[in-house]
Amino acid sequence: MVTRERPTLEAVARRAGVSRATVSRVVNGSTTVAAAIRDAVVRAVEELGYVPNQAARSLVTQRTESIALILPESASRVFSDDLFFPAVIRGVSLELEAADKQLVLMMAGSAAGQERVQRYATAGHVDGVMFASMHGTDPLPGRLARLGIPVVCSGRPMSPAHPAIPYVDVDHIGGVMAAVRHLLDLGRRRIATIAGPQDMVAGIDRLTGYRTALRDAGLPEHVAYGDFTRESGIQAMRRLLADDPALDAVFVASDMMAHGALQALRETGRRIPADVAVIGFDDFEISRLSDPPLTTVHQPIVDMGRTMAGQILGLVTATADVPAAVVLPTKLVVRASA
Amino acid sequence: MVTRERPTLEAVARRAGVSRATVSRVVNGSTTVAAAIRDAVVRAVEELGYVPNQAARSLVTQRTESIALILPESASRVFSDDLFFPAVIRGVSLELEAADKQLVLMMAGSAAGQERVQRYATAGHVDGVMFASMHGTDPLPGRLARLGIPVVCSGRPMSPAHPAIPYVDVDHIGGVMAAVRHLLDLGRRRIATIAGPQDMVAGIDRLTGYRTALRDAGLPEHVAYGDFTRESGIQAMRRLLADDPALDAVFVASDMMAHGALQALRETGRRIPADVAVIGFDDFEISRLSDPPLTTVHQPIVDMGRTMAGQILGLVTATADVPAAVVLPTKLVVRASA
């Protein structure tokens, strides 16, 4: 290890022939420093390659300029072929980068992970915390908020916390109802659904949308459950077909599961959409490339990330009012599968 | 904001009726504390919900228990449909999680990003730094290493740095040569390649493998270049076909580009592998699901991540000898496309 000692404020001050306070002012861009002195300090900083020690700075400012995004999932899940997480992260990155804040990504799939994350945040490593992909009634957001840590969520929390936590979400129900109505307009009458996990608001709301639309039409429901993965879509589709070989349409609560469903349907020789119409939810890029291209409900995931990041920045800098809830619109995108 | 003041060591000490030093010992698991006192301290810690302030701790220990993974790419690239990055991250996560270190992911696609990353690392935010997906002769790893920060790379650095930086890589050339030989065994004689970007070792080495194998066989080469994205694969394949409509095989330097190539070939009505045999490089999950399933060179990306993380842990804790280079094997996986 080379371990060239890193220079401190003190060293810079000595070299420039001024006090530590003055160097600190220059480094932090204070305007009340004489030009000549500032130049001398700047030169000393460059000559020494001085970079402020963040730990020391945080200790006194109580700020870290970092913000965490917590995903209550395993790393294997987050970094799989699922395209939801990447999109959220992309949105968050865009916004934080513009604000020159560092993103700290934390996966907390296990109980140990949850513990780690809580310690990390409580230890003052970050100025604020974002949650995405929440399951059930995760107590962590509320707990951190109660500790005075700024918190926002993407996805409406399943149980309202005290204090209330700001969140972004999309209009799941509206999107799904548009999708099911489209199937009805197509003349389909045996419309099944592959629902998402029922410990997540996205799973619950999309199922509610389906149920509402079918009830409005006076048709019976037909539900199988998956967990948003492609594989679970395959399995669920097979179950649906076993229950009702004559079904003529299926609304699938995520694109990944819809791709699984397409595969399962093809395996039974069914033509899409002639025999069975399929609609997904997400509108990922690859859904345009599948065979046939997938009709799906578009949700603006990147925007959710951006919005959430905007909210946390507002809380952290206490500079803007942060809305308690933002609900982004969804939209049916019709392609060849329905 | 609730801002319940977070308790300090001092508070715990008062409550337990001991000195700060003793509380510190208990919190850090020192064995030289009387059982009775330790219990009292532990109780006080729990009652107050005490969590050590990481900034203060880092200030004195000079350690953060965090390690950065730096990806010299834009967030949009890292979190796209490319499956390389997720796999690396997954491997890294697995290993760091086991060591209870926090992963800090940093994208540094722009010059501003590079700057940010350098400041961040130099400011002592992390104990060590990993690089993946390096382009050209990126000076950053060398610079950080010279500052005494432990650094490792995935992918052999293009220009050896001083001090030498440990790295992991895979046997690109061996894998590619096996692939091209397979095409030769199949009787193919007009074998083209879609090469990766030539500012990356992975791009260079895979092209070298192709060239070597063709030269050994006494056949002419036929090269188009892409940048590892699907779209660039489509374009490159079209160029190759325009140059030589009679080509009967193509080795593509990444699976994503290979999927693009398959699409471009299908669009011209060519049958795969009857008319043109295609081999990729990566062996992503989806390559088994493409039409037809892709013959490809398997590289153990997750293992690269794990290995790299192991190396950095060794450097950071200075507990194990860290090999200067680890080269993981690759292997041809034959499926229907060749």
Next chain:
DNA sequence: ATGAAAGCGCTAACAG
């Protein structure tokens, strides 16, 4: 085995 004391490197009053 425990406590007292000295900083780690920095910022932020407060004087001057």
Next chain:
DNA sequence: CTGTTAGCGCTTTCAT
């Protein structure tokens, strides 16, 4: 406008 002075919360000798 600049310097002096206190700490931020913690670990770690060094005594006891």
